Amino acid sequence: MKFWGVRIASILVAILLSFGLEKLGRGTDSFTQQLIVFAGLYVTLAVSLNLINGITGQFSIGHAAFYQVGAYSSAYLGIKFYPQFHGNLFVWLTLMALVGAAMAAVAGLIVGLPSLRLKGDYLAIVTLGFGEIVRIVIQNQKALGESGGLNVAPHTTEQPIMFVALLAVLCIAVCRNLLKTAHGLPFLAVREDEVASSAMGVNVTATKVIAFALGSAFAGAAGAIYANSLGFINPDLFNSTLSISVLSMVVLGGTGSITGSALAAMILFYIPEKMRDLKDVRLALIIGGLLAVGLAVSAIRYVIFNVHKSAAIRAAMHVGIIIGSVVIAEIVAFALGKIPALAGTVEGAKLRLVVSAVVLIVLMLVRPQGVFAHHEFSWSWVQKLMGKKAPSTEVAA
Amino acid sequence: MAAVDLSTLPQQLVTGLLIGAIYALVALGYTMVYGVLKLINFAHGEVFMLGAYVTLFISWSLGYTPGNVLAGGSWGALALMFVGSMVACGLIGALIERLAYRPMRSQPRISSLITAIGVSLLLQYGGQIFLLDGRPQNVDPKVSPAQGNFSIPLKPANSQLLAAAKALEANMAATKDAYEKAAEGKDKFNLPDDVKKLRSTSQDAERSYNDAVGKAENSSVSIILPKGQVIMLGTTLLLMAGLTYLVLYTKRGRAMRAVSQDFDAASLMGISVNSIVTFTFILGSSLAGAGAMMAATFQSGTKIDTFFGVLPGLKAFVAAVFGGIGNIPGAVLGGLLMGISENLVVWAGYPGYKDAIAFVILIAVLMFRPGGLLGSNKVEKV
Numbered sequence: 001m002k003f004w005g006v007r008i009a010s011i012l013v014a015i016l017l018s019f020g021l022e023k024l025g026r027g028t029d030s031f032t033q034q035l036i037v038f039a040g041l042y043v044t045l046a047v048s049l050n051l052i053n054g055i056t057g058q059f060s061i062g063h064a065a066f067y068q069v070g071a072y073s074s075a076y077l078g079i080k081f082y083p084q085f086h087g088n089l090f091v092w093l094t095l096m097a098l099v100g101a102a103m104a105a106v107a108g109l110i111v112g113l114p115s116l117r118l119k120g121d122y123l124a125i126v127t128l129g130f131g132e133i134v135r136i137v138i139q140n141q142k143a144l145g146e147s148g149g150l151n152v153a154p155h156t157t158e159q160p161i162m163f164v165a166l167l168a169v170l171c172i173a174v175c176r177n178l179l180k181t182a183h184g185l186p187f188l189a190v191r192e193d194e195v196a197s198s199a200m201g202v203n204v205t206a207t208k209v210i211a212f213a214l215g216s217a218f219a220g221a222a223g224a225i226y227a228n229s230l231g232f233i234n235p236d237l238f239n240s241t242l243s244i245s246v247l248s249m250v251v252l253g254g255t256g257s258i259t260g261s262a263l264a265a266m267i268l269f270y271i272p273e274k275m276r277d278l279k280d281v282r283l284a285l286i287i288g289g290l291l292a293v294g295l296a297v298s299a300i301r302y303v304i305f306n307v308h309k310s311a312a313i314r315a316a317m318h319v320g321i322i323i324g325s326v327v328i329a330e331i332v333a334f335a336l337g338k339i340p341a342l343a344g345t346v347e348g349a350k351l352r353l354v355v356s357a358v359v360l361i362v363l364m365l366v367r368p369q370g371v372f373a374h375h376e377f378s379w380s381w382v383q384k385l386m387g388k389k390a391p392s393t394e395v396a397a
Numbered sequence: 398m399a400a401v402d403l404s405t406l407p408q409q410l411v412t413g414l415l416i417g418a419i420y421a422l423v424a425l426g427y428t429m430v431y432g433v434l435k436l437i438n439f440a441h442g443e444v445f446m447l448g449a450y451v452t453l454f455i456s457w458s459l460g461y462t463p464g465n466v467l468a469g470g471s472w473g474a475l476a477l478m479f480v481g482s483m484v485a486c487g488l489i490g491a492l493i494e495r496l497a498y499r500p501m502r503s504q505p506r507i508s509s510l511i512t513a514i515g516v517s518l519l520l521q522y523g524g525q526i527f528l529l530d531g532r533p534q535n536v537d538p539k540v541s542p543a544q545g546n547f548s549i550p551l552k553p554a555n556s557q558l559l560a561a562a563k564a565l566e567a568n569m570a571a572t573k574d575a576y577e578k579a580a581e582g583k584d585k586f587n588l589p590d591d592v593k594k595l596r597s598t599s600q601d602a603e604r605s606y607n608d609a610v611g612k613a614e615n616s617s618v619s620i621i622l623p624k625g626q627v628i629m630l631g632t633t634l635l636l637m638a639g640l641t642y643l644v645l646y647t648k649r650g651r652a653m654r655a656v657s658q659d660f661d662a663a664s665l666m667g668i669s670v671n672s673i674v675t676f677t678f679i680l681g682s683s684l685a686g687a688g689a690m691m692a693a694t695f696q697s698g699t700k701i702d703t704f705f706g707v708l709p710g711l712k713a714f715v716a717a718v719f720g721g722i723g724n725i726p727g728a729v730l731g732g733l734l735m736g737i738s739e740n741l742v743v744w745a746g747y748p749g750y751k752d753a754i755a756f757v758i759l760i761a762v763l764m765f766r767p768g769g770l771l772g773s774n775k776v777e778k779v
Contacts, residue, residue, distance in 0.1 A: 122767075364501060
């Protein structure tokens with residue numbers, strides 16, 4: 001009884017929170033509303049990729065393909081059938097999300113099959129190739145608007161904030177419950193050791209295929225909403241850059257951590273969006289920044305590998321290094337700014353993906369397991385922070 | 398729907414072979430790095446891109462700037478661009494290895510792969526800040542003194558068609574003569590009816606003669622080889638031969654093979670593993686530099702941007718897998734076949750799918766022959 005009580009309560013809280021977000025979002029301008037929607041979509045994408053990459057350990061860098069399949073199936077059906085549809089927009093979006101999810105799941109199955117034979121970097125390049133194939137095939141279909149793209153029929157003038165929030169919550173909930181129950185153990189087992197897990201009776205094939213299908217289904221649902229929210233789609237929106245930025249969210253958050261993916265998705269979505277507003281960034285500052293990042297990384301690596309003091313001292317050293325490198329960046333930027341050749345400025349928008357790249361490299365050098373590693377946010381963790389000892393309920397690390 | 402014209406097939410095959418030379422050069426870099434480190438060097442395509450930029454900047458500093466018309470090409474300039482691009486790319490490759498890959502060597506392979514993706518992204522988008530300057534970025538094709546084409550006749554014109562054309566020629570001359578005689582001294586814009594009739598017969602005869610000549614000419618087949626691209630293919634084969642010699646018959650090559658077999662055992666045998674890995678990166682990257690220089694120079698109208706290396710890089714990787722990764726002749730074979738298959742897709746009437754064929758090949762190879770064409774056919778475990 002207690003189980004169902006907690007469950008129903010959390011579902012109600014999720015709906016209430018989404019509703020609250022919707023009410024809050026309605027007060028802002030349409031651009032901000034769209035940003036909120038996109039952030040929710042990125043959370044869905046990152047968490048669903050994390051199911052494939054982090055939890056099952058099948059390294060995929062073609063997530064944009066599933067997103068695209070969802071977006072195009074929703075757009076195509078919307079153009080065909082929305083004019084005859086007389087119902088609530090919410091119902092239509094639900095239908096489209098389901099269709100997008102189904103289509104993407106089929107695509108996920110198709111990719112999952114070669115993954116049965118491939119591992120590691122080969123699988124990565126096959127998923128990348130699959131993403132490109134999907135994009136090129138769609139680009140050559142007359143019915144799908146070729147490279148010109150499609151104008152999606154129900155262009156939701158009111159952004160579906162609540163819908164997206166619910167989708168993201170659903171995605172997180174499915175992944176979280178999977179990990180908390182016995183159904184999720186095979187996924188973790190496959191990640192750790194395929195041979196051993198198959199010896200223990202885990203159906204490795206089915207696990208991998210389910211991971212791919214489930215992860216891509218959520219991406220497809222997100223894609224369906226994306227098409228309706230943006231009102232216009234073309235194949236260029238789904239290139240490999242998108243896959244790689246979602247990948248960097250998963251990597252930043254910590255491969256295997258749902259909390260990490262969700263938070264990293266929002267942060268890595270928000271920072272580049274903010275950088276669009278930066279008109280002029282000084283060239284000298286960029287060079288100084290890159291230099292300082294390099295210095296900080298090597299200093300932190302030195303601390304990690306060579307300093308064996310208490311955790312507090314090492315944390316203080318990390319903070320010191322970071323502050324020091326910010327100071328160095330400013331000094332170098334000031335000095336370089338005196339050189340006339342480096343006096344120019346760069347639009348902030350151009351730096352957006354440089355940030356992603358630097359995050360990927362620095363993270364791999366300093367903390368390859370990601371910020372959260374495999375830890376999750378949990379109440380027992382909060383209680384521990386407050387000083388109470390609580391029994392851990394985690395099924396697996 | 399696709400109209401397949403068999404008579405153009407030889408030309409398409411040859412064009413594909415010439416384009417494939419670039420893929421082959423880039424694939425060599427992938428295959429060597431993979432052979433030694435078991436790492437897909439995602440940044441290899443970006444090294445290729447930087448090589449094209451080095452080529453471009455050297456050609457600009459030699460005076461081949463946009464809008465500046467120089468009389469002709471020079472072999473010296475070409476050699477300078479070639480060497481400059483190779484040296485610069487070798488340095489860049491060594492630098493990337495030292496800064497990004499070496500610290501990751503003790504980590505799981507996926508970490509190195511993510512680092513490689515990061516480096517590639519950084520070079521693509523960081524390059525946009527530093528490399529673009531608003532000028533049209535393509536190497537002036539006039540740098541190369543080897544202009545024009547070689548033409549190889551395959552099949553002479555059909556003799557029957559030629560004879561038919563000859564027969565029509567006499568008829569045409571006769572009708573023209575008749576018309577000109579009749580029209581002599583008359584107002585050209587106000588001819589009597591019988592002269593008009595003569596004129597139209599003469600015009601018809603001329604038309605059918607021209608048709609016959611065209612048909613006869615079309616029945617002959619010849620292959621056109623742009624001279625620059627022939628140089629490209631020749632250089633590729635030379636470099637491959639040099640590389641094969643280096644790997645198979647020199648001490649350093651033997652060390653490379655040892656490292657690729659077993660890291661630890663090689664270091665126990667007194668091989669400096671780090672310097673061999675660096676050497677491999679220098680070698681592979683400078684080959685990419687050579688390829689980039691030739692791709693930018695000999696394919697006229699090639700636009701360079703910071704994404705210049707993405708597709709060639711991916712395709713060359715596929716070529717390396719196709720030929721058997723870790724295998725030098727395999728990489729060249731794979732590259733040439735890649736160029737050919739790409740051209741065949743265009744020839745068959747699906748130009749939109751040109752870039753997809755590489756990945757289709759990749760998936761097919763990995764599904765059915767994971768070792769590649771020339772590679773050992775062992776299925777990889779873990």
